Amino acid sequence: MKRILDYCRKVNDMIIPLIEDLLSQCPEPLASASKYLILAGGKRLRPTLLLLAVRVSGGDVEKAIPAAVSIELLHNFTLIHDDVMDRDEMRRGVPTVHKIWGEPMAILAGDYLFSKAYEALLKLVENGIDYGSVVEATRVLTWAASTVAEGQSFDIEFQERDEVDEREYIELVWRKTAALFIASLKIGGIVSKASSETISLLEEYGYNMGIAFQIYDDILGVIADEKKLGKPLYSDIREGKKTIIVIHALSKANAEDREILLSALGKRDATIRELASAVEVLRRTGSIDYARRKATYYAKNAISKLNKIKSHDEEALEMLRELALFVVEREF
Amino acid sequence: MKRILDYCRKVNDMIIPLIEDLLSQCPEPLASASKYLILAGGKRLRPTLLLLAVRVSGGDVEKAIPAAVSIELLHNFTLIHDDVMDRDEMRRGVPTVHKIWGEPMAILAGDYLFSKAYEALLKLVENGIDYGSVVEATRVLTWAASTVAEGQSFDIEFQERDEVDEREYIELVWRKTAALFIASLKIGGIVSKASSETISLLEEYGYNMGIAFQIYDDILGVIADEKKLGKPLYSDIREGKKTIIVIHALSKANAEDREILLSALGKRDATIRELASAVEVLRRTGSIDYARRKATYYAKNAISKLNKIKSHDEEALEMLRELALFVVEREF
Numbered sequence: 001m002k003r004i005l006d007y008c009r010k011v012n013d014m015i016i017p018l019i020e021d022l023l024s025q026c027p028e029p030l031a032s033a034s035k036y037l038i039l040a041g042g043k044r045l046r047p048t049l050l051l052l053a054v055r056v057s058g059g060d061v062e063k064a065i066p067a068a069v070s071i072e073l074l075h076n077f078t079l080i081h082d083d084v085m086d087r088d089e090m091r092r093g094v095p096t097v098h099k100i101w102g103e104p105m106a107i108l109a110g111d112y113l114f115s116k117a118y119e120a121l122l123k124l125v126e127n128g129i130d131y132g133s134v135v136e137a138t139r140v141l142t143w144a145a146s147t148v149a150e151g152q153s154f155d156i157e158f159q160e161r162d163e164v165d166e167r168e169y170i171e172l173v174w175r176k177t178a179a180l181f182i183a184s185l186k187i188g189g190i191v192s193k194a195s196s197e198t199i200s201l202l203e204e205y206g207y208n209m210g211i212a213f214q215i216y217d218d219i220l221g222v223i224a225d226e227k228k229l230g231k232p233l234y235s236d237i238r239e240g241k242k243t244i245i246v247i248h249a250l251s252k253a254n255a256e257d258r259e260i261l262l263s264a265l266g267k268r269d270a271t272i273r274e275l276a277s278a279v280e281v282l283r284r285t286g287s288i289d290y291a292r293r294k295a296t297y298y299a300k301n302a303i304s305k306l307n308k309i310k311s312h313d314e315e316a317l318e319m320l321r322e323l324a325l326f327v328v329e330r331e332f
Numbered sequence: 333m334k335r336i337l338d339y340c341r342k343v344n345d346m347i348i349p350l351i352e353d354l355l356s357q358c359p360e361p362l363a364s365a366s367k368y369l370i371l372a373g374g375k376r377l378r379p380t381l382l383l384l385a386v387r388v389s390g391g392d393v394e395k396a397i398p399a400a401v402s403i404e405l406l407h408n409f410t411l412i413h414d415d416v417m418d419r420d421e422m423r424r425g426v427p428t429v430h431k432i433w434g435e436p437m438a439i440l441a442g443d444y445l446f447s448k449a450y451e452a453l454l455k456l457v458e459n460g461i462d463y464g465s466v467v468e469a470t471r472v473l474t475w476a477a478s479t480v481a482e483g484q485s486f487d488i489e490f491q492e493r494d495e496v497d498e499r500e501y502i503e504l505v506w507r508k509t510a511a512l513f514i515a516s517l518k519i520g521g522i523v524s525k526a527s528s529e530t531i532s533l534l535e536e537y538g539y540n541m542g543i544a545f546q547i548y549d550d551i552l553g554v555i556a557d558e559k560k561l562g563k564p565l566y567s568d569i570r571e572g573k574k575t576i577i578v579i580h581a582l583s584k585a586n587a588e589d590r591e592i593l594l595s596a597l598g599k600r601d602a603t604i605r606e607l608a609s610a611v612e613v614l615r616r617t618g619s620i621d622y623a624r625r626k627a628t629y630y631a632k633n634a635i636s637k638l639n640k641i642k643s644h645d646e647e648a649l650e651m652l653r654e655l656a657l658f659v660v661e662r663e664f
Contacts, residue, residue: 026478030485081443085436104417104488107439108481111413114446115477122471131463138470139454145447146358149440153362156436 001329004048004322011048011068018069018123022116033101033109034116038076040092041230043332045213046071049323050184053202055316056309059192066123067137067191071184073120074141077113078148078180080106085156086239093230117141121187129191137187144183151176155241159266163250164242170211172242177217178210198309205305205320212298213327218243219291220332222279228332234275240266244294248287257281295328333661336380336654343380343400346393350401350455354448365433365441366448370408372424373562375664377545378403381655382516385534387648388641391524398455399469399523403516405452406473409445410480410512412438417488418571425562449473453519461523469519476515483508487573491598495582496574502543504574509549510542530641537637537652544630545659550575551623552664554611560664566607572598576626581619589613627660 016039023035047068054064082088083096084106090096098106121141124134154172158164185202188194194202220229221236222245236243249261264270264278282288302324311317348371355367379400386396414420415428416438422428430438453473456466486504490496517534520526526534552561553568554577568575581593596602596610614620634656643649 026482027485027489029489030482081439085439103435105485107413107417108484108488110443111446112478112481112485114443115474115481118450118470118474119478122467122474125467131467134467135454135457135463135470138450138467142447142450142454146444146451149444149447150358150362152440153359153437153444156440157359157361 001322001326004319004326007052007319008044008048011051012044014051014065015044015047015069015072018065018120019073022069022073022120023112026112029101029105030108030112033097033105034112036094036100036109037080037091037097038072040094042072042076042092044072045323045327046075046180046184049181049206049320050188052316052320052323053185053188053194054192055313056202056311056320057189057192057194057198058312059188059194063124063127063129064188064191066120066127067187070117070121070141071180071187073113073117074145075180077110077117078152080110080113082152084110085152086235088231088235090231093227114145124191133190133193136190140183140186140190144179147175147179151179158242159240161242162262164247166244166247169242169244169247173211173214174207177214178207181210181213182206198311201305201309205302205324208298208302208305209324209327212295212302212324215244215291215295215298216328216330218245219288219295220330222282223288225331230332234270234279237264237275237278238266238268238270243291245282245287245291248290249282249285252285252287253281257284292328299324299328333654333658336651336658339384339651340376340380343383344376346383346397347376347379347401347404350397350452351405354401354405354452355444358444361433361437362440362444365429365437366444368426368432368441369412369423369429370404372426374404374408374424376404377655377659378407378512378516381513381538381652382520384648384652384655385517385520385526386524387645388534388643388652389521389524389526389530390644391520391526395456395459395461396520396523398452398459399519402449402452402473403512403519405445405449406477407512409442409449410484412442412445414484416442417484418567420563420567422563425559446477456523465522465525468522472515472518472522476511479507479511483511490574491572493574494594496579498576498579501574501576501579505543505546506539509546510539513542513545514538530643533637533641537634537656540630540634540637541656541659544627544634544656547576547623547627547630548660548662550577551620551627552662554614555620557663562664566602566611569596569607569610570598570600570602575623577614577619577623580622581614581617584617584619585613589616624660631656631660 023031050068050071051061054061080097083091084098084103088096089099097109151172182203185206186199189199189202226233261278261281264274303321306317306320382400382403383393386393412429415423416430416435420428421431429441483504514535517538518531521531521534558565593610593613596606635653638649638652
């Protein structure tokens, strides 16, 4: 596991100079507001996935760095806007962009990162990637951006509903979370001229790994060490998010427990006591354990896809396996 | 003048089917929220500019329609987000997106249109435009998106300052408004394989025409028929916008008038009486007339650039001339 985390740090060091460069040309406070969240940290999972897909496909990691930058910029754009939409106040252990610069500047910083994601991707041309592959990669980035927006739209809509089933949850999370993993892997394959078979296996790995990641994220939201998590525990409950844990609990709880859970769900000013009672319901119904099993199921599915990929870079494949395990064992 | 307005309507009819198609594949309420403003109206100046640039450059209008759609989607994305940032409640005679669906869905609808602008542009490939030109067009769209964000950042920053000079104003408006005109014209040229000389003249036309458009927009904000304008008069004053009229008035007014103007500027709950007194100051200082002269100056500059373009489509060139005059004579 140490190896993949070391590689994530190495990827961080590869992408930061170009990110600094892309975001330093604009006037203040836009420059600071758009750089801030990226520089506050992050695991760099998506650029790491992209560059591992390049390695698996026998491509040139150096040339693909602008694409890795692109996907990290797109990811941070979605986080900044999500935090505005959800009125979240902390992320990565620091106040969110809108808490510091206000909502208008946060919306703008997100928009700016969105455009800079494309600017970064188009730098592939200068790195000698052919026009056709750049267009294909741009298509995938665009697909990811609109798919994530669709997922976020489900998320908002589900918050207002009492009943959401697990199938709908999966529809939400593959869009909201897995799409960006899928795009990272596909773009890595495309710029490396991988076979369509390899690209589609990478895609299936990303789909399963992304869902595993989100389910585990839901779990961390109720069990993590708040300091390591970098944001308040239980905010999913306060916001009325229909996580897989909540969906399972609502379907299994007795009338009394259901009442306790529903009364805390979506209650912005719920007390710690009310939240703790709701989490007790999640435990009593076995819903946290259920989510753990589901996350592990998807992570194993992801790994099984990798096993079908033929690559000369066994180490890269091994790190992708480690990554799938990491996402369901991490503490943050 | 009638001819160019007829052509704008024709362009509207050319782009709407593809827009409907692109925005109908997503779940509700995202589909409605993202379509709403576009279908509420709009002059379609930017797609018209793009397709006229295609004609001037001897390109194929039919093939370029996805690019025209792209620029209109990008434009509407910026309007939706601007309205959230400025807390504007009316646009095109109807309530703004966030007034109907709330801010989270409005932010999301904007993001969605942003991504769909790229999806539309990439459809040029299916229309037989070569990869190199598509990449170049994507680069220009991306430049426009980040430049508009930079302009909007100036706008927010200037609202908080008492002193802004005319040079800074021009720096703001070319980014915030002209950049999208420039991008429309350049993309039209690029997909038609226009010479670099033609593209750079189109660019200069767009720069001047865009500035003329924004100055005249500032004028309409204080003199228009509110019904035709589709949004409340004087909102620029309420929001403390440093329009060229305000900048001129602040530099010319005596101490008493300056006081009247500054006391209304940025006062969200200013009474009609206070606003009317502020507008009286704008008149007394000759600032509205000054802005008119400036708008005309830029419009004429724009036309002078056109006169240097060699084209087989004299009608298209003539309509671009009419458009430059229209923007400084319109009522909405």
